[in-house]
Amino acid sequence: MQIYLPIAEIPVNVIVILALGLAAGFLAGMFGIGGGFIATPLLMFIGIPSAIAVATSTNQIIASSASGLLAQLRKGNVDVKMGIFLVLGGFIGSTIGVSIFRILQSTGHTDITIALIYVIFIGSVAITMLKESVRTILEKKYDIIWEGKKGKYLSKVLRKINDLPWKVHFPKSDVTVSAIVPITISIGIGILVALMGIGGGFLMIPAMIYILRMPSQVIVGTSLFQILFIASNATFLQAITNNSVDIVLAFLMIVSSAVGAQLGTRSGTKIDADKLRFFLAILLLVVCSKMVMILFSEPSHLYVVEVLKK
């Protein structure tokens, strides 16, 4: 069943899009990640222009984070005060990100920049994850204790953070930290959200654990809280500045990935967490190598003609 995507300007098979959304949502639900990380490259692989893939993914992330946030709010697992600080930085970051996007669009370097950012991020995340999961799997199996050097470096950074001014107390998480810290972190993540079409949870969650030192029960809820606002801001700005949100594609992705996420969440709990991480790492490596192949593959036409809308 073919359908014409009005903004992406290509015909696609509805079944393919629904299957893709279902798969991305399923993996997202199973691994507890936003899913943009997988959905955006998959959309590019089936021929959606990268600018549209990124902007439409941010649109879909709104739906998945709204869905998750509601459940977390009911349980009272959201630190709203911290969330507001993160949203503040996220707004600045995603606005910067969309502006960078605009510059890339006008100079024609969107495709290559997005592909390169993906290769770097997915590649490094996948390798780190692979290392960690193999290490813990081995640790558990053979009782090996690895000497950690990471702790020293982290505590050095944390000591420096403690010296920063404008300290604010967050009663829900019961932490006191300089306002500069959450805002700076979320500015950086906000830029990536706009540029990559991801929720950024894979960076935000470790930052909350190790840098902000938030208690574990509020982490996922607060992360979803800020993602919802940042993704909304990014989607809105992409629509008005770059006209890159395809509402038809977004709709198909929203419905299928939300269903996929629900199914994924249910099956995720049955599988061992370390093995799960190992499989995710392998999956990300596959996506990464496919992206590398795209960068190096020869274009079918040496000259490309496009109609300008404006």
Next chain:
Amino acid sequence: MKKLRFFTVSALFLLCLGTTQNALAYPIVSGISDNEINIDSSFDGQQILLFGAKRDAGDIVIAVRGPKKNFLVTKKEKLLGIWYNGERLKFKNTTSFYELFSTTYDHTNSHELKHLFSSLEIGKNELKFDISQKVSEAKSNEFYLRLVTDFENKNLYSPQTSKVDFLDETLFKVTLNFPKNISRGVYAVEIYLIDDGSLLSFQSIPIYVYQVGLGAKIVDFAYQQSFFYGLLAVAIALVFGWMVNFIFAKFFGK
């Protein structure tokens, strides 16, 4: 069915033409079978029949021009094995569709004819366009050639001048081919009667190409009301995200 309509319309037209021919003072008279094209999701191109009569000696030249649009031509370049978008050239106010029919082929010899064709923009090499950047002529020619080749591959420019069919000495007909990838706007069918390097008569018939259906409405909404389009995109995501969560929680449990 459509073919049949063409013939009835053209037969009626020729009948009228026959009875009133003496009363008409114009050297050429012509008409088309349809002056509206609606592009919907199932649009697969359309043919329009043009027919006419000429009363004076001379050659008939028919040009079909699409609306002027802006185009961007990008050259792919390679750095360390990675392909990226290299040089780009923007062509402004460029004819988006061009088809040419003529009764004569050797207009290259006559100097007057060349001059006339150039001023009337007859022939794909005579079409005018604007370039906003400052580039060398060699560069603009290189990129323009690619643009024209691309249009020819997409059947938007006719690579050669096609023939005008004559039914007898005065009556002629031409089939205009509009491929499925034409863009919307006002097209002009221009009929020239040219004799000895000078223009004797000229007639222009508009064809309106519309885009219909939901897709076209979405594009208009996205580009003209992008503020509300953005809000709608966010709202849809919120509502459906909540709805799926609600349905699953209700019917399948946590």
